[in-house]
Amino acid sequence: MVITSKDNPKIKQLAKLYVSRKYRRETGLFVIEGLRGCVDAVRDDVEHDGLLKVDGVYYTENAFDSAEGFGEVLEKIPDSRRFVITREIADRISDTDSCQGVFVTAKRLDKALSADGLKAGGKYLVLDELQDPGNLGTMIRTADAVGLDGVVLSGNCVDLYNPKTVRSAVGSMPRVDIFVEKDFEAVTEMLGKKGIRTAAAVIDGGTEIKQFDFGGGCAVVIGNEGRGLSQEHVEMCSDRVTIKMYGHIDSLNAATAATIFLWEMTRRGD
Incomplete structure (x- = not known):
């Protein structure tokens, strides 16, 4: 699924999870940002039968092309939980100076x-x-x-x-x-x-x-x-x-x- 609007409900949820501790508690979800952390999260989820319980993967086309092994593990995540986003959306959500364009939402671990x-x-x-x-x-x-x-x-x-x-x-x-x-x-x-x-x-x-x-x-x-x-x-x-x-x-x-x-x-x- 390709998402181009910042008003998409999935993007609104992702953005709110990023900034609101209360919302993270209410939903039982949190956000991972960055190529390394997200690739590890998806790989762990695939290899350990849902250890992390990935809820959704959001990534720009550029991030998909630049992360070695990302595409291979991503193919094992159901289509309904994979979302291609624009660079503008990624930059809007991120609070880092160098957004890498990939996010994972996952269920709480504690x-x-x-x-x-x-x-x-x-x-x-x-x-x-x-x-x-x-x-x-x-x-x-x-x-x-x-x-x-x-x-x-x-x-x-x-x-x-x-x-x-x-x-x-x-x-x-x-x-x-x-x-x-x-x-x-x-x-x-x-x-x-x-x-x-x-x-x-x-x-x-x-x-x-x-x-x-x-x-x-x-x-x-x-x-x-x-x-x-x-x-x-x-x-x-x-x-x-x-x-x-x-x-x-x-x-x-x-x-x-x-x-x-x-x-x-x-x-x-x-």
């Missing part, structure tokens, strides 16, 4: 946290009140890279389906179990029931990361970029761990710190 959904003795990342969408996307991508068992979003975290989060994750979201539970105490209790210790990342006062034992079930807990974890939530965790700083800085970007913690946890944990 799950409610439950003890049954957790892996006994698993490795997890818990994010409490994280606010930067780029940081969240980078952390999900890192979790995918190190083979983490899952990521838990707690408190009032940034929207998982913010377009900047999705772009930063670069296709990793379908490959990582992502759980949502606003009640931080409930998070620590459920992890504890599965034999998973919670290691609060603190600037000082914790066991230095090189000496910390990440063996067995363990979850690294990282707080808000500006405030870190509240003292109340630190005390709910079973352990505290610190990255010792050298040089002239006293803290790291949240995503950078998470990368160090996750590398150490999965490299030395068992």
Whole structure:
């Protein structure tokens, strides 16, 4: 199907999904933009029998011609879910400076946290009140890279389906179990029931990361970029761990710190 009008209902839905968190919640859909992320999404959906549950693929003719392998996997998506759009429509929807002309709408991936959904003795990342969408996307991508068992979003975290989060994750979201539970105490209790210790990342006062034992079930807990974890939530965790700083800085970007913690946890944990 070829769409040339910005007033087409499908285009209106796509544009609204891009900008409205409320609408994403109501519809249960979100948007992926960019050649790499969309090609990965379509391929994952085809190869894993609907793992991502692609709802629609929107692309310009130029994007179709320039993405290696895109046409091959696209042929396996039903015609009713494929839409050719004009360059003008693509530029109107995108919030990037260099729109690549391809979008995918897909069903939400997150799950409610439950003890049954957790892996006994698993490795997890818990994010409490994280606010930067780029940081969240980078952390999900890192979790995918190190083979983490899952990521838990707690408190009032940034929207998982913010377009900047999705772009930063670069296709990793379908490959990582992502759980949502606003009640931080409930998070620590459920992890504890599965034999998973919670290691609060603190600037000082914790066991230095090189000496910390990440063996067995363990979850690294990282707080808000500006405030870190509240003292109340630190005390709910079973352990505290610190990255010792050298040089002239006293803290790291949240995503950078998470990368160090996750590398150490999965490299030395068992």
